[in-house]
Amino acid sequence: MATVFTRIITGELPGRFVYRDDTVAAFLSIGPVAWGHTLVVPIQEVDRWTEADPALWAHLTEVSRLIGQAMVKVTGAARAGLLIAGFEVPHLHIHVFGADDMSGYTLRAIDVSETEMDRATTELRAALRELGAGEYVPA
Known part of the structure; x- marks a missing residue:
């Protein structure tokens, strides 16, 4: 059975996408801990990050870094937080x-x-375009 993230990625469930390429999608969390909180997810269903192919893992972290740069730009936060929980x-x-x-x-x-949520999506997309990821940012 497909995970809820696969269902979002395939369009079966709605999602506010800020980035998408052939292997990774990034969309806003429905349970945000901060304005703009984004999830970076492989399109391929992999349960644990320790089980990800090294090339996939490298790409996930590179996209996360890019999203983090956009996050700092649009939020004015001191840092971009990054967390992997997976439960x-x-x-x-x-x-x-x-x-x-x-x-x-705390992920509260x-x-x-x-x-x-719509404003966060729009601003993150614009920042990602400015950072050179325009071809992967939904219109």
């Missing part, structure tokens, strides 16, 4: 979020309106 969905995913302190590392969701 809530058995499909490898990297959490990327703006961080000024350690509070986001905050309340973000649909309007703010």
Whole structure:
């Protein structure tokens, strides 16, 4: 049975995508710990990050780095937080979020309106285009 992330990637479930290529998709978390909180997910279903092919892992972390640069740009946060937990969905995913302190590392969701989710999607896409990833950023 397909994971919830596969269902989002295939369009069966809605998602606010900020990046997509042949092997990786990035979309906003529905349980954000900070405004713009994004999940970087391989299209291939891999459960644990320790089981990912090294080339896939390298690409996931490079895309996460790029998303992190965009995150800092649009949030003004001191840093981009990066976290891998993997207990809530058995499909490898990297959490990327703006961080000024350690509070986001608890993965406690905050309340973000649909309007703010849309704004985060738009601003992250624009920042990713400015960072040179335009061909992978949805219109």
